[in-house]
Amino acid sequence: MTEETQALEASVRKKWEGVFIATPSDKEKFYLNVAYPYPSGAMHVGHGRTYIVPDVIARFWRMRGREVLYPMAFHVTGAPVIGISKRIARKDESAIKLYRDLYKVPQDVLDTFTDPLNIVNHFSNEYERVMTSAGLSIDWSRRFTTVEPTYSKFIEWQWQHLRAAGHVNKGAHPVRYCPQCENPVGDHDLLEGDKAEIQKFTLIMFSYGDAFVPCATLRPETIYGVTNLWVNPGITYVRCQVDGKEWILSREAMEKIGLQDHDVKEIGTIPGTELVDKKVSHPFCGEVTILPAVFVDPDMATGLVMSVPAHAPYDYIALRDLQQKGKYTDIKPVGLIKVEGYGEFPAVEAVEKADIINQDDPNLEELTQTVYSAEHATGKMYEQYGGKPVKIAREEVAEVLNEKHHSGIMYEFDTRPVVCRCGARVFVKVLHDQWFLEYSDPAWKQQVKDQLENMELVPAEVRTEFYRTVDWLKDWACSRRIGLGTRMPWDPEWLIEPLSDSTIYMAYYTIASRIKHIDPALLTPEVFDYIFLGKETENLPERERLDGMRKEFQYWYPYNFRFSAKDLISNHLTFQLFHHCTIFPKEYLPHGMVVFGMGLLNGAKMSSSKGNVYLLEDAINDFGADTVRMFLIGSGEPWQDFDWRNDLVSSTRKQIERFVATIKESLASDGPETDIDQWLISRMQNHIGMVTKAMENFQTRQALQESFFGIESDIKWYRRRLGQETGGRETMKYLSSVWVRLLAPIIPFTCEDLWKDISDGLVSFASWPEQDSSRINQSAEIAEELLVRTIEDIESILRILKTPPRKITISVAPSWKWDILTLIAEATDKKNVIRDVMQKEDIKARGKEAADAVKQCTNLFHKLPSDLVERIVQSKPDEFSIFTNASVFLSKDTNLEIEVIRSDECRHMKAGSALPFKPAIIIE
């Protein structure tokens, strides 16, 4: 960025200090907000777009005379910064590198990062500073963080309402858990296994004397087909007391079970070999033998497997291997499921058909999948086992087993290993006393769906995704042990989960600047009930202030639009609807949402951990804020993914410079007004209309295209038409004033600076240009259109002409050809129009010439844009005088002599081919 730009931006920033503070007024309001950032690191250009797009919209509506509120706050609740501060405290290389080198945190500040609050405080300030330098017209007086006592009071109030509405309930919940960190771990905390899902196994308890041998299965309905158990003879199993009963299982399994809501105590060991050939029993399959098998993994579930050879390929293979050695030949598969396309023993058939040789065959895994999904999809239990579809039987059998036959649940990952960032193995742990938000509640879901029905969603395609998310949402565990945040008001052992505390804060913005002046201790639920719900209670404190807040809330709410990237559809954006529906009355429910695409950097995903980021501040320093803004806006519509490419940005800078030069030149212009001015002014009306419409629809890229390149190309033509002359004084003034205002939302620094030479006040608050239909000059536009098209044709001919040209003759079509075109254009029956036209006496009289003309005109009709045909047919431009008037220009432009004639007054054979709006061109 040049020093000049730097100085300009600094001076404009000064002018903007404090001016974007939004205060309720007589004007209509426009309240937009964005998902607030979690300030754990520096902003990159991807964040930049997230906040710049809404800023463009905010600036647009401000200029259209709305009272605009664009607030910002910081989400500092949650666990990530705690991990970061720990890593920095223990001098973790990669963490320090990231913060010191990439985010450029000064060493003395970095030293304070051992306290997580210092991290978020530091970056909150950075965010505000960088956002300001990007020109965001944010009302900073409403800034807050989510750990301020005042905000916590607001959260407590919200949660009491949620609980009163019956949406918060207690339960147990399986989570990924790191024993070393003593904390649940999320995807981003994992070194390995981030795709692993928690599977819910049913433990089938086989009796072995007084002890249980638990086998874990995903298919409890197959218990009827169990012919034996599998044990790994190579390992040593443990005997332990689980909830007072003796179990035999692998050591690994014992440790896992211990995390899953069971009281576990080891009492001895038993080698796998000792279990071989022992009998176990279960009421559903009788007495079966334990057989040896090497495929049994002690680290998978219980380390003991029940065998259903009729329906499980692995089991069948293992059994076959033994039987081929002449052992256990009395064991026969027991079929229990009828499957389309298979006989009595699907697994047996599948294995034999696929020529599986032994237990190590790599195809076995896929084969198992095929058989399992076939059975799940179309399988039906045999009559003696209930006759129900597998899908249903599975649930029912599990239930019976749980209730009457000591079965339980064991959770296990579907892929392993799962490893925490700290290096330790991650297990499934069942957390007790978890609080849940019951998003599964159908009635609550319905409220959200009803609200979605009334909402404006941009782009329209996201609507189905929202509905699907609502359907798909299950209960959400909303309490945490670790992290920053607000405590559950009725159970202070727990913190409120960070996504759950950020659902209605848009309402808090409306009062954020005023509530700061009240002692948090006074902020009882009754206070918020009054502010947000208008519910009176006696002896409310600070009544005057509360009234002010109540008024302000009523003025701003509901918000008009919420902006966010599309990855938040499946959680935050939908959660906030649930919460709004519960807390607020109908008239305060959200009005609309705009969903953004994602950002790429030089074609690759932006990722701080991989170092593939470009900091917004660096971008602004390198190119200037307006260039960054214009590039981001121009790279795609908000909902499209965009790619920041350093190599393409610098041309944006040049475009802005070109714009500035044009405006300065225009303001200095003092020529007389000519006919062509009418055209330019007319075109401007067009652009104003288009830009306004695009902005109203959040099509910021379209708005930029129209306001920048659309106008620029008109100016090019205007200048070409003027030749050496200077532009008309008044026209140029008008153009400058309109153009600067149209671009002000996108490149506000540049426009603010230019505006001081155009009018008083700030362009940020200047009125948006109005389309003035009285200044639309149809005939001027048509005349120029005709000239442009004709020049294109002339150039096209000159290009392929080898002989040097001397003179151009333009021959315009006679009026009877215009009649033909008009008839064609106005005909309702386009198919038979040729015949109908030829019926006309005066046309018919012209014979073949007319027939050809009809054909050509039909052709022309299809080739020209339909709105243009309509306009020219209506106004019937006088082509002869248009070309005559422009002949000096044409002659200069082509550097050739120009003659304009009427085709019926010329004998040149080409002259007769003239058509309406497409004169014959004769170059000699």
Add this chain to the structure above:
RNA sequence: GCGGGGAUAGCCAAGUGGUCAAAGGCGAACGCCUCAAGAGCGUUUCUCGUAGGAGUUCAAGGGUUCGACUCCCUUUCCCCGCACCA
């Protein structure tokens, strides 16, 4: 795997039945300007063409239609989400 959204010229992207060889921007080439470079301006940028035209294109294949980038079906590939995490 499941759900949602996509695939248009070197790149970004507009375009939902004839107006389309397909807007606009970027990039590139050439010309003008200049001592020169850059900027600026102009032209070109699927192929062919000594007259404004013709031919082949809009992921691939098939279909509907007088006519498809646009509607339907199938396939391939890409992006987003799949949860306790911001």
